[in-house]
Amino acid sequence: MQQTGAGELYLRGLLRAQLRLALxxxxxxxxxxxxxxxxxxxxxxxxEASWAxxxxxxxxxxxxxxxxxxxxxxxxxxxxxxxxxRLSAAARER
Numbered sequence: 137m138q139q140t141g142a143g144e145l146y147l148r149g150l151l152r153a154q155l156r157l158a159l160x161x162x163x164x165x166x167x168x169x170x171x172x173x174x175x176x177x178x179x180x181x182x183x184e185a186s187w188a189x190x191x192x193x194x195x196x197x198x199x200x201x202x203x204x205x206x207x208x209x210x211x212x213x214x215x216x217x218x219x220x221x222r223l224s225a226a227a228r229e230r
Contacts, residue, residue, distance in 0.1 A: 143227065150223045154216055161212045168204055
């Protein structure tokens with residue numbers, strides 16, 4: 137894409153859209169990661185729960201969070217790719 141006024145506008149729009157997407161994914165991650173300690177702090181039944189003698193917090197943190205992070209990463213990558221594809225298509229059309 138040439139660095140024209142229109143190209144700069146497309147690029148600025150892409151950067152804004154990608155920033156918005158990154159902030160959305162970061163917000164979900166903060167809610168999930170920040171919500172677990174709050175859940176354990178304010179709900180004693182969850183804090184005291186155990187599985188095979190291990191506090192439930194450990195298996196949940198060790199195993200349960202990774203699929204969530206992988207799904208967030210896949211969603212981010214797919215949406216970022218679509219944003220870039222739309223920019224390329226819009227640039228080709230003009």
